[in-house]
Amino acid sequence: MRLYIEVWPISKRASTEIDYLVEASFKTESRMVASTTHDSLISYLQDKGWFLCQDSLKTQFIMERY
Helix, strand or coil: CCCCEEEEECCCCCCCCCCEEEECCCCCHHHHHHHHHHHHHHHHHHCCCCCCCCCHHHHHHHHHCC
16 A cells, blocks of 8 residues: 655744654555554554654644744
């Protein structure tokens, strides 16, 4: 299954620092495949130490920065 990655550079308010928001997505018509692939991706990212377990809406995150 093809994995799509988007990296969003988000500026911090009144600063030159930038945080990066990374989104990963894939397309499937099967709910079971989506659930299994989702869980596998999270496990893989956690094992690598790359997953930040944080619930955040991209739009809300951006609005808080500007």
